[in-house]
Amino acid sequence: MARPWKRETQDYQYTESGLSNVVLKNITVYKCPCGDEMAEIPAIERIHQKIAEYLFRKPALLSGEEIRFLRKEMGLKAVELANLLGVSKVTVSRWENSAKPIGILSDRLIRLLYLGFLEKKARMSKGDILRVIESIKDRPQKIKIEVSHKDLVAA
DSSP: OOOOOOOEEEEEEEEEGGGTTTTEOOOOOOOOESEEEEOOOOOHHHHHHHHHHHHHOOOOOOOOOHHHHHHHTOOOOOHHHHHHHOOOOHHHHHHHHTSSSHHHHHHHHHHHHHHHHHHHHOOOOOHHEEEETTOOOOOOOOOOEOOOHHHHHHO
């Protein structure tokens, strides 16, 4: 007779997002006696909004993983992003694979494209948009993103 899956509440490394530095706090994880695990992730769309909002506001240049994440959130293919930015699809691929760092102008253009996506989606005010743009700085820094269940419930 098969043993049932064990249910635990724990912090969960959310690698399914495509980002290696996202930790979801207090997530229900089901563990099989065979070693398999399955996370119950509530409100995935809201989690992705929170992650993208953080990435948009972070002071450092976007990493390859972060560029890919924002591109996918906007529903763009790599070639579509390349065309919007006026670069080749090879350049976008190199950024996303961290083979080549993104330049500051391309970084800001991606953020502005994402901002346009948000504005269209949520109808942000012009003042909100200008405040967010002004908050972008050029200092590189390593980050760790954590999203708690409390952040998701307060939506």
